[in-house]
Amino acid sequence: MKIRLLLFIFSFVLLSHSLYSQQHTRGVLFTSERNNKGEIIIVAENRDFCDYFVKIEFRDLMDYTVRGNITKGETVSRGKKIIATLTKSNPNSRSTYNYSTRIYKGSLDSKVNPDFIYTLPVKDGDSIQSLPAKGSRFTTIFNLEQAGDTIYACRGGQVCDKDLTDTETRSASQKNSITIYHNDGSLGEYTNYSKELVSVGDNVKMGQPIAIVKPNEKGQKRVRFSVYFLDKNRVENNETGLKHSSLVPIFHSANNGDGKLENKTTYIAQITEELLMQDMSKKELKKYLKNKEKEADKK
Template sequence: MKQHLKFIILFAFSLSACHISAQSLRKLMERPFGIVESKWETDTQGNQELNYYNEDYCDYYLYRMSDRSYNLTPGKNTIFKIEKNASFDNPFKSASSYKHYRGKFPANFQINTPYALPVKDGQKTGWQTDPRESVKTLNFRIKEGDLVYATRSGIACKTTNPRQLLVYHADQTFSAYLVMSENFIQPGEEVHVGQPVGKAGPSRVSISFFFLDENKFKGGESSGYPYSHFIPVFRTTEGDVKLKEKTIYQAVVDDELIMQDMSKRDKKKYMKHKNQK
């Protein structure tokens, strides 16, 4: 009887832990309260503007059902204007069904863009599918308390859980770092590939790579979950490869990978600084 009760308790605890972790990506993708707000305002010329204020550091997609939708960059976005003394029908006067999604449709997504492994240059790791997440998420072999390194450069978005990190890349893709015990990065901070971003938790660290998929909005209608997840190629001593699950690889973080998302100006500054050392 005691053994049976012990099994029930352990099973219930296991289900509870899985449930908590299974919500981690879903919770991370929730936009913080009040992060996007709309206001009717009058400009200096007396025109009426419908402005959306995006208080995050990544783009948002304002999806209006069966109507025109808009990309919202960080800061002020004027999506509609009524000229002073103009006499025409305002299409925004009626209520409309709409939603906000993080990101915008990538203009030039390349599946072969190389990423760094989430460990220090020269260290080894492998991954396996995280069964606690409902979409493809890679759980990397990193010991609890060890440093987690950025797999690609970008900007840190705001999240509701301070121990989670969401990085928005130059090509409008995301990397979500889950179940870390500590997050070193503040929202709005620039993240550089190979930079320590946190510490692994008791269940190591899981990372999901994804983008807002235009194909999920065909015909002006949303088909449910709007993102597509992918497994990128990683730079290793074996070259840029798509990692086999449960196989160990050695990380490589070289100049080419570091400068991949830099502007020409920043590349020159990086190389000049490096040559001066």
């Protein structure tokens, strides 16, 4: 009986550890390898579809000189990037190295635009209300009782992998969440839906359907939305635990124009040309305006 109990406990511990590891996979993988000069290069591989800011700290370094931006940190986009190169000072002496890493979703190279105008997460012409979120003035709860069951992207961007996390638990997404990385380095997170309509890595446009929401046991249709970004001041402050900051988005509506939402006020969704052009690159905008001129000439 004792043997069976011990086997059960051992199996449970292994399963729990396996599940924990699967749910807490870091978005950036660090590896060490040698180049053709015999130097050790430390490579950061970003496996996600959003940028990560990485910092490396050497705790045990003997007989090596280090090249790399290790004091300030680096932004790593999807793919591999060399973070540090270690060269032996004396080829005949004993040498060791040991390091720790910290990674944070987002980029310090991008300038977040607090004046960006977001669209409401419902179909054009549908009505929606904003409700207060307990414990956070930065999270918007949308009441969809007067709208359909489809959630639309408030802003364009690329869908991140919610199974990949960073050093900070703030950005470890919930299982039922969609995180979209915006072109200014901010992230928009949607939670409380029942079905996803987008996949990891998808390039999402503003106003594109991204999820389906179903009424809960009380018959309520609600979705949470928040916007956050990697804060340079917090990253550079070693005494600060959380490195991300949140902001209150500005939304556009047909009946109230542009502004921050007020609780229990009804807003009518409207996607305008000006809203859509905010997300376009210079190349996309030039192409869009050129096509618009062609269409106007045809008329």
